[in-house]
Amino acid sequence: MLSKRALAMTPSMTLGINAKVKTLEAEGKKIIDLSIGEPDFLTPDIAKEAGKAAIDNNMTRYGPASGSLALRQAIAKKLKEENGVEYAPTDIVVTSGAKHALTIALTAILDPGDEVIIPVPYWVSYPEIVKLVEGVPVFVHGKKENDFKLTFEEVEPFITEKTKAIILTNPSNPTGAVYFKDEVEALVVPLVERGLMILSDEIYERQVYGENYASVASLSPKVKEHTILVNGLSKSAAMTGWRIGYTASESKLAKVLGNISSHLVSHPSTVSQEAARAALEHAQSEMDDRREKYRERRDVILDFIKDVPGIDCVAPEGAFYVFLDISSLREKVTGESLSLQVCEDLLEKHQVALVPGIGFGADDFLRLSYAASMDDIKEALRRIKMYMEQMQ
Template sequence: MLSKKLDQVTPSYTIEISTKVNELKNEGMDIINLSIGEPDFFTPKQAQNKGIEAIYNNRTKYDAAAGLKELRKAIQDKLREENNVHYDLDEIVVSSGAKHSITNTLIALLDPGDEVIIPKPFWVSYSEMIKMTSGIPVLVETDKNNDFKITAEELENAISTKTKLLLINNPSNPTGAIYTKDELKSIIKVCLDNNVYILADEIYEKICYADNFTSIASLSKEAKEITITINGLSKSAAMTGWRIGYSASSKKIAKAISTIQGHLVSHPSTISQWTAYGALTLCGDEMKKMVGIYKERRDKAVRLLSKIDNISFINPQGAFYIFIDISAFKNKFNYRDSYSVEFCKRFLENYNVAIVPGIAFGIDDYVRIVYCADINDVLEGIRRLEEFIQSL
């Protein structure tokens, strides 16, 4: 007698792949895992020490639903200094990861039947989170020649009387594409003209290799009013397991998010919050070093991929993913439901490398690999991909 909501929710492809990889490893197989977007770095020591210090100082009691005041102040300073946008403390809510921040926002904004526009390709959980919060995901086709970034015209054509929200991921997972300031301004204008909120998932904003990153809320007072900015520490500070994310929005929306969170989880772990405070206030140099290493890995991976015949890919300007077009080999496969799933299945079974099928992101002619893993594994995985492709 499970909820009928689950009838329309698709299990996570990435978790399914991770489970399969663990099973193979437990059987003694040596698997190269290029499927999970998790930094291979550890949380910086100074951040860890803040968490340890909090334990020894017994900072383990209930605190504010919106998060520790000290952490929200550090987030406020970060947004002002790095993103050129000012939020009051009561406009910032700390949650148990960016995924939780997004879910809180969807609960706060969506009524049953409200539509949320998502450009394809999209991060695997967006559409399912919307379904579970009674919304309707509207998946919009985008152009490969524009690095799959949604344009103002594409957005305008997708808006209906039921549209409540645009969900935009910048830099993008899975493509690594980054929107320019002018592209964002044109998108903001469409949203303002049509009374549509913007949910700006900026979790990868520090992992940016091109021009300076532009936060949507920084572009105007009007843009800030309709934007809910989502960010966190999982990617930038290698804090995936600590589960700390945050949202920044108008006072009305932030109050709603805080109320929802207070009833559902109270607040994130105080120890995780103090660790996040340490990361934001003490670990800027370490985070910059991580980004420098990601860039070096990207450059090596791109050079090797560029030598493989009959594939193409989006040249990533941020994050730590490469989205590869494998459509040239579609007629080489017999498959029932998904070409990219079959491609990844055979690659894992025959070459011991795990990657993610593009269907997980809404486009079946692609696969995604990560380069946040050990560079030797990344390069060996790409070499095996070339062997697999040559065999086809």
């Protein structure tokens, strides 16, 4: 009864963990949940007010398929001022979250059997969305000593006549690694020369801690032509539930993306679009303050991890994740998947929820999200340390 495509889909690892957390909480256990890829901050008040006003002003009817002009103008302004890349409002398609943006982008460029290069570790949904539109994910493993960042020389052997695109996540979920300008340029320019499209997922771009970050499309007009920029308000403005993302691309492609989106969802909620516009126009300094809070937490974690036996990590330069290397436990833990087993132990014995690296294609790792209070982070670290000491 089910299609081959549906049967090829892997259930979400993060939702699986979430279900376990809920079961344990229902049994009365107090879980410190660092598994969630969602800001612990709230939607800025100014965005909430704009959403309420949109309802009161009856902005509750169908709108333009690619998003309201006001929001697309605000996005174009943001991209120009913050990311140094110029798009007309008509080059932008507003979507129901970045996931939807990635889905229409892959639908627009892939024929069945076309290959998409996905750097490993990857965000869990990329391979699933590629398979859903009948593309073929091609995994290229990054090296830990290079913060999992790939070079052109590492990617080149995987390019075939079927390769259409590469998905770059900058900063990365799950590692928090950031390709800096020279690195992303050295990778992307030769890929574009080879005719690849770049799907540049920049959803964590507001959580970059250092200088020298570059939005892919800002590198050159030719790179811009080959790039579909994906971003949204979920992580930057803590607006996960409002479901607003967007694509920015060359104008002919933008028309195709808008067309696909219109047949799928018509357009994202008009109320959410108003809230997103207000966040983009008025909540930038709040977003900057939040980045500093994330940075403080990251620093506390890195400082603590130094003294935990058997664990280390790549120092994250962005996003709100630390990818913990637990390969030292390989000989000590039995079971099919190291990361699943360690996550289960941490959850059941120490009431700390993390995400197993196997879900990101890297079984020697666990993902810790620091989108949580400093108290919770410190207590979780204490428990992780206790677990690791017991395992030595």
